[in-house]
Amino acid sequence: MDDLAANRHTRVQMLEGIPEGLLECPANRLDTLLEGPSLIRVPGERQPPLFVSVLLHGNEVTGLLAMQALLREWQGRLLPRELLWFIGNIDAARYGARRLAGQPDYNRIWAGGDAPECEMARHLLDYLEHQPLFAAVDIHNNSGQNPMYACVNRLDAQYINLASKFSKLLVYFTKPHEVLSVALSRLCPATVIECGLSGEAQGTAQVRDYLAHCLTMAQRETDIPGDKGLAVYQTVGRITVRDDVRIAFGSPGDEEALSLREDLEGLNFRQLSPGTLLGHCPLGEEVLRVTGNAGEDVTAHFIAHDNGRVVLQRPCLLSMLTRNIHVIHQDCLGYVMQPRTLEQTRIQAPHLSGPAR
Ligand SMILES: [Zn+2]
Structure with a gap:
């Protein structure tokens, strides 16, 4: 895959509603339905929307599978909250790769830079900055055996609460600062959830349940789950x-x-x-x-x-x-x-x- 010419995207495809067939589409066929990085708005009862991003790394499919499962369950019904669903590197997903040769890492493009993908990232962030957000969840997998955990870039009660609903094991980091979650953390409570190995059923089910919880929360919560096993590293x-x-x-x-x-x-x-x-x-x-x-x-x-x-x-x-x-x-x-x-x-x-x- 190293000699494939990568598509270089400078814009995000903005879509109203879920394209036909997307909820059944495997990660390596998304390029047949989408032109490139895409933001899909799915209407819901409450505002502002929950932002969810998947496939910043093309070989990490749990987020896609969990979103597809969740949205299939809600097909034909209005979601409890509006959703903004970002699907990232579909070109790398086509080949099951984290990124393609010639592409930057899609989770290192969110703090400026000259690459076309950095322009695409700015396009999305410009849009989100003018759009109130309820919360943001960026979904990843690990390439090694790890427990499931959630990361925050700010030690603020709303952020810790959001992350702790996925796992009691939390990681706080500020570097690398070019990641999407750091940019999102300026806009609303944000977390990165790390869901074990890509595509495993247990991880997919846990993410699906977590996203369902985020969509049904009536308001942001600020309590930090005290001494009930929460560990922050x-x-x-x-x-x-x-x-x-x-x-x-x-x-x-x-x-x-x-x-x-x-x-x-x-x-x-x-x-x-x-x-x-x-x-x-x-x-x-x-x-x-x-x-x-x-x-x-x-x-x-x-x-x-x-x-x-x-x-x-x-x-x-x-x-x-x-x-x-x-x-x-x-x-x-x-x-x-x-x-x-x-x-x-x-x-x-x-x-x-x-x-x-
Ligand atoms: Zn990742």
């Missing part, structure tokens, strides 16, 4: 592997590769102690890099090398670790997380209720 670093390094899995022995541990994905969202093995690397210490939120190199703070073993330097929690080598090189190996107490979260809330940073 903050992203403090992004782990990348140097571009030219070959990646393998399993026991060491390959002198020319970074050999990551076989059960790497089993480490996601677990409290890990110093010395936890990530893999083996005879290639030196410059192979993995951890980048902090300000772009600073924090590798030595989190990762140590011990006789060719790559281990954790301090207690931490990792997320989104993946065995998908393509994703590791195209995006990253995973993220370093730190827990936030609810007290910290509450103290922060008033300061963050202004414009998003």
Whole structure:
């Protein structure tokens, strides 16, 4: 798929009502019904609309499947609330790819830039800025084994409430700042929901139920579910592997590769102690890099090398670790997380209720 010429879209196709056949259409055939990135307005009883985005990454189909299931159930009836449904990278979905060669990542185009897709993103955001919104939900999948969780970009009670209705496991992040949810967070309570592996039935059902809840909420809610198991983690670093390094899995022995541990994905969202093995690397210490939120190199703070073993330097929690080598090189190996107490979260809330940073 790397030699396919990608379509470069500069506009969003605006549609009133659901096109014929869309609710039955598989992700890899959407390009037969839609011209490109599309915003579909579906009427409902209450205003303002709920915004839902799917397929910013073409290989993450759970959001599409959940929306199709939900809207099929409501066919012939008025939704409880108006809906604005954004379908993103249908060209990449055609090939089951996160993005096509020649395209930027559709979840890194929402903070300006010169690419045609950044113009498309501005077109959508211009439209949304003149449109009151109830809330916004951006739906993604992980490429590795992770529990289902929700992300927020602001520690504001309405945002945390919205996210916590999907999962009690929350991630707060501000970087990367070019993601859609950061842009949406300036307009209304917004969350990103991460629904496990793409297309799995359990994830699809949970997302469908969550969206049904969002559509039927009469008003925004502000209560934070206290001590009932809510856990908030903050992203403090992004782990990348140097571009030219070959990646393998399993026991060491390959002198020319970074050999990551076989059960790497089993480490996601677990409290890990110093010395936890990530893999083996005879290639030196410059192979993995951890980048902090300000772009600073924090590798030595989190990762140590011990006789060719790559281990954790301090207690931490990792997320989104993946065995998908393509994703590791195209995006990253995973993220370093730190827990936030609810007290910290509450103290922060008033300061963050202004414009998003
Ligand atoms: Zn995604």
